Amino acid sequence: MHPEKKSSYEGLSRNIVLTVITVSMAPLILVGGLIFHQFRSIYRVKVYSHLCEVVDKHKDTVNTFLLEKLNEVQYLSRAYSYAELTAPGVLSETLRGMQQQYGRIFVDLGIVDEQGRQVSYAGPFNLLDADYAEADWYVNSRDRASSISDVFLGLRQSPHFIISINSEDADRKWTLRATIDFLAFTHLVENIRIGETGYAYILNSEGVFQTRHADNREQRLTLTPVKNIPYPEAPQGVTISESEGSDGETYLTISSDLKNGEWQLVYQQSVADAFSDMSRTENITLLVFLLGGLCIVVMAVVVSRKLVHRCKFIDAESELLNRQMVETGKLAAIGELAAGIAHEINNPVAIMIEEAGWVSDLLEDEGGELPSCSEIDRALAQVATQGRRCKDITHKLLSFARQTDSRVGEVDLPLLIREVVEISMQQARCVRVEFSLDLDESVPSVHASVTELQQVLLNLINNAIQAMESDGGTLAIACFADSSHAIMEVADTGPGIPAANLSRIFDPFFTTKPVGKGSGLGLSICFGIIHQMGGEIDVESTVGVGTRFTIRLPLPHVSHEQKTVAKEIHHV
Amino acid sequence: MSDATVLIVDDEVGFVSTMSKRLNMRDMVVYTAYEGAAAMRQLAEHADIQVVILDMKMPGKDGLTVLQEIKELYPLVEVIMLTGHATVPTAIEGIQHGAFDYLMKPCSFDGLTEKILQAVALKEEHEGEAIEARVSDIANRMA
Numbered sequence: 257m258h259p260e261k262k263s264s265y266e267g268l269s270r271n272i273v274l275t276v277i278t279v280s281m282a283p284l285i286l287v288g289g290l291i292f293h294q295f296r297s298i299y300r301v302k303v304y305s306h307l308c309e310v311v312d313k314h315k316d317t318v319n320t321f322l323l324e325k326l327n328e329v330q331y332l333s334r335a336y337s338y339a340e341l342t343a344p345g346v347l348s349e350t351l352r353g354m355q356q357q358y359g360r361i362f363v364d365l366g367i368v369d370e371q372g373r374q375v376s377y378a379g380p381f382n383l384l385d386a387d388y389a390e391a392d393w394y395v396n397s398r399d400r401a402s403s404i405s406d407v408f409l410g411l412r413q414s415p416h417f418i419i420s421i422n423s424e425d426a427d428r429k430w431t432l433r434a435t436i437d438f439l440a441f442t443h444l445v446e447n448i449r450i451g452e453t454g455y456a457y458i459l460n461s462e463g464v465f466q467t468r469h470a471d472n473r474e475q476r477l478t479l480t481p482v483k484n485i486p487y488p489e490a491p492q493g494v495t496i497s498e499s500e501g502s503d504g505e506t507y508l509t510i511s512s513d514l515k516n517g518e519w520q521l522v523y524q525q526s527v528a529d530a531f532s533d534m535s536r537t538e539n540i541t542l543l544v545f546l547l548g549g550l551c552i553v554v555m556a557v558v559v560s561r562k563l564v565h566r567c568k569f570i571d572a573e574s575e576l577l578n579r580q581m582v583e584t585g586k587l588a589a590i591g592e593l594a595a596g597i598a599h600e601i602n603n604p605v606a607i608m609i610e611e612a613g614w615v616s617d618l619l620e621d622e623g624g625e626l627p628s629c630s631e632i633d634r635a636l637a638q639v640a641t642q643g644r645r646c647k648d649i650t651h652k653l654l655s656f657a658r659q660t661d662s663r664v665g666e667v668d669l670p671l672l673i674r675e676v677v678e679i680s681m682q683q684a685r686c687v688r689v690e691f692s693l694d695l696d697e698s699v700p701s702v703h704a705s706v707t708e709l710q711q712v713l714l715n716l717i718n719n720a721i722q723a724m725e726s727d728g729g730t731l732a733i734a735c736f737a738d739s740s741h742a743i744m745e746v747a748d749t750g751p752g753i754p755a756a757n758l759s760r761i762f763d764p765f766f767t768t769k770p771v772g773k774g775s776g777l778g779l780s781i782c783f784g785i786i787h788q789m790g791g792e793i794d795v796e797s798t799v800g801v802g803t804r805f806t807i808r809l810p811l812p813h814v815s816h817e818q819k820t821v822a823k824e825i826h827h828v
Numbered sequence: 829m830s831d832a833t834v835l836i837v838d839d840e841v842g843f844v845s846t847m848s849k850r851l852n853m854r855d856m857v858v859y860t861a862y863e864g865a866a867a868m869r870q871l872a873e874h875a876d877i878q879v880v881i882l883d884m885k886m887p888g889k890d891g892l893t894v895l896q897e898i899k900e901l902y903p904l905v906e907v908i909m910l911t912g913h914a915t916v917p918t919a920i921e922g923i924q925h926g927a928f929d930y931l932m933k934p935c936s937f938d939g940l941t942e943k944i945l946q947a948v949a950l951k952e953e954h955e956g957e958a959i960e961a962r963v964s965d966i967a968n969r970m971a
Binding site: 598599602603605606607609610611613614617621643644646647651654 | 840842843846847849850853885912932933934935937
């Protein structure tokens with residue numbers, strides 16, 4: 257095959273593959289990308305709104321808790337007078353009552369006088385007479401009726417915070433102080449645990465932690481805000497931002513004001529964790545997409561290979577057909593040329609023969625006494641003989657140009673074969689060749705010229721007999737039909753044709769016979785005749801075994817039943 | 829008395845001259861012509877021509893036309909056609925137009941002389957019939 261042709265097949269294959277991939281992948285990518293994007297943004301919104309809600313709800317819970325405790329302490333300060341509260345045992349009684357009522361949230365109670373000295377105390381620590389004058393919580397609460405302090409370690413060296421109520425009556429100002437259990441408070445926010453990294457904490461305005469860190473957290477994870485995420489549906493006071501953590505991960509931070517802005521409830525979760533469900537779905541989708549893409553590519557390649565292979569096959573077939581057409585055309589051209597030449601040669605040959613005849617006439621009359629008379633006679637006879645040979649050749653050439661009777665009629669092949677065999681019988685008997693006929697009488701008639709077919713068959717039979725001349729043999733002639741062709745086979749048991757000659761036996765003037773024995777036109781005439789009829793002639797030959805010529809002639813249209821009958825008979 | 833009187837019509841001069849010499853030798857009177865018109869002139873001049881040997885392929889008028897003219901003007905003259913193989917269908921057509929027979933070039937000389945003699949015999953037979961017919965015609969008229 258030509259290299260250009262090969263590359264054009266490869267180009268075709270490549271084009272088909274590219275087209276199929278483009279056409280099927282483009283919508284896939286578009287639709288996939290769109291859904292991917294939509295899913296991503298919708299999921300983001302859902303996560304944000306869920307987290308905002310959680311933070312907001314807990315903010316409310318914490319606020320409510322603080323307010324309740326404040327109210328409870330406030331109630332206490334209103335319900336009892338200074339004297340009552342400082343009376344021995346009353347405060348302890350009250351604390352016990354409150355602890356019974358609300359659990360061990362209130363750790364202790366204390367009354368602090370105007371100078372910051374604790375004058376009465378109930379609780380687990382020995383803090384009576386403690387001086388709070390310099391304590392932050394006391395200083396900060398002096399000018400307010402009630403206040404809640406930040407968490408601090410204080411005198412007892414454990415984190416706690418204090419609710420203080422300033423009261424006054426006619427003769428003095430005093431402060432009721434209640435300590436809230438840090439653990440109980442911390443539990444309020446520690447409950448907020450989402451995913452693996454999501455947890456909440458409370459910061460005061462200076463950024464100091466007001467709750468414990470979760471045990472398994474890095475204690476000091478510093479977060480640098482990267483961007484604020486404006487989220488329109490966030491409840492009042494809730495802000496969302498993304499921050500780069502010191503551990504390299506990106507964190508989602510949601511914060512909300514507490515205690516009138518003094519504290520902040522902060523919820524923090526790594527982005528990867530918050531969106532883990534989404535990433536998993538995305539990964540699965542991506543995998544499906546990749547596998548699908550791979551399938552499409554493989555299919556495209558396979559299908560294009562098949563298509564191109566088929567194309568190649570068809571091209572090769574048509575090339576073969578073209579070659580046959582060229583062959584036929586070549587033969588026709590040669591035929592015309594040969595006919596022209598034969599015609600032109602006929603006249604001079606005729607004259608030569610006549611002249612030779614004239615000389616011999618003259619010699620007969622008056623040359624009897626010439627000494628070389630017999631020699632001249634012989635020469636003239638030779639001229640005449642060779643002239644006749646020329647004539648034979650030119651007449652064969654003219655047959656080759658198909659100037660025989662080519663009128664087409666219905667030909668009964670078995671009958672034709674028997675006739676021709678009869679003609680050849682005498683010649684065959686001389687050289688000990690036996691005929692073996694296998695004729696299917698039901699073969700339908702073909703449209704052909706009888707004389708031409710006779711010529712072809714006679715030629716094949718003569719060739720076969722000549723091939724078996726030396727040793728004798730069997731000449732098997734078979735005739736049958738398949739669905740669309742009538743087939744004649746002429747097989748001999750002669751010496752066979754060497755492979756080198758096999759491709760040339762249909763060429764005009766190709767002959768292996770000695771000079772003067774054959775013109776080399778017989779088989780090319782056969783070839784031309786059979787192709788003219790739309791048929792085929794093939795040869796198979798094995799040296800030492802024999803040669804088989806197969807002629808396939810197209811059958812005129814036959815109905816289906818006839819065909820099957822013919823087939824059955826053939827198979828039987 | 830000659831065996832036959834023959835007119836050879838062929839554009840091949842060599843063929844015609846040799847053939848005429850050979851036929852002469854066999855006691856035949858031979859006239860020659862190298863194309864159709866000359867052949868018609870010869871026929872007009874020599875009423876004794878019995879057989880025409882006519883080539884099918886000639887320049888000018890082709891053999892078939894000449895044959896038809898001859899048969900029209902001289903219906904009793906027999907025509908033997910000479911043909912190359914390729915013009916066999918033409919020759920068959922010629923026979924349908926009344927030619928005696930055809931020979932393929934190059935023809936064997938003996939075959940040709942035999943055909944000529946057969947043609948002469950046929951012509952004489954035809955002439956005999958024609959004379960008889962005329963005699964009986966005249967006899968009928970007289971009666």
